[in-house]
Amino acid sequence: MKIYGRATSFNVQKVLWFLDELDISYEHIELGGRFGGLDTGEFARLNPMKKVPLLVDGDKIIWESHTILRYLAASYGGSQWYTDNAYERSLYERWMDWSHLIFQPAFMGTFWGYYRTPTSKRDMAKVNYELKTCLECLNTLNEVLSKSEYLTGQSITLGDICVGSVIYRLISQGLTVELPFNVAQWYETLKSRDGYKKWIMSDYSELKGREAY
Numbered sequence: 001m002k003i004y005g006r007a008t009s010f011n012v013q014k015v016l017w018f019l020d021e022l023d024i025s026y027e028h029i030e031l032g033g034r035f036g037g038l039d040t041g042e043f044a045r046l047n048p049m050k051k052v053p054l055l056v057d058g059d060k061i062i063w064e065s066h067t068i069l070r071y072l073a074a075s076y077g078g079s080q081w082y083t084d085n086a087y088e089r090s091l092y093e094r095w096m097d098w099s100h101l102i103f104q105p106a107f108m109g110t111f112w113g114y115y116r117t118p119t120s121k122r123d124m125a126k127v128n129y130e131l132k133t134c135l136e137c138l139n140t141l142n143e144v145l146s147k148s149e150y151l152t153g154q155s156i157t158l159g160d161i162c163v164g165s166v167i168y169r170l171i172s173q174g175l176t177v178e179l180p181f182n183v184a185q186w187y188e189t190l191k192s193r194d195g196y197k198k199w200i201m202s203d204y205s206e207l208k209g210r211e212a213y
């Protein structure tokens with residue numbers, strides 16, 4: 001199995017973390033960002049979007065990070081990560097979608113507007129607007145996490161992988177973000193997982209002030 005994408009990419013990190021959770025052996029190929037390589041015809045044949053992550057599993061080619069996660073869970077995750085019951089799946093899939101549609105874009109707004117923009121060019125009103133949405137998301141998460149250890153119960157799911165991946169960068173990029181109590185506890189639990197430490201909590205300082213991918 002091959003996973004393509006630079007380890008500093010937030011969307012790639014989720015997949016790398018999950019591959020480690022599944023204890024799957026894989027080859028990681030750094031691509032995109034300072035590594036380049038996304039504009040070649042060869043890569044476009046694998047992913048017409050010319051983005052990472054991209055997973056190649058034998059003759060199967062999969063792009064879009066959450067689709068890759070679903071594919072891996074269904075193919076290799078066993079009953080711990082995947083259930084045939086559509087309703088039970090929806091309990092964690094809604095968090096994956098919410099993360100991609102609401103939480104992650106707001107976080108990305110702060111990350112691009114603040115961390116990836118040189119100080120002199122920052123529009124802090126815009127950054128603070130996105131940050132406000134992030135804080136509202138954290139408060140919602142806090143309520144949900146007052147009832148269970150993970151987002152959908154007492155064990156980790158893909159929902160925690162997707163939403164949890166946002167937390168480290170959100171609080172470590174230099175903006176003031178205080179995690180509400182239950183979110184902070186959940187974050188401590190995620191931090192105890194090897195894949196979270198290795199991939200999500202990795203150094204991304206090369207992206208500071210870097211406006212190009």
Ligand SMILES: N[C@@H](CCC(=O)N[C@@H](CS)C(=O)NCC(=O)O)C(=O)O
Pocket residue numbers: 006009010011012031032033038050051052053063064065066213
């Ligand atoms: N929705 C896509 C987003 C893919 C995406 O935008 N990837 C970025 C990295 S996070 C990318 O490939 N950027 C070009 C680059 O890194 O050179 C996914 O979740 O996979």
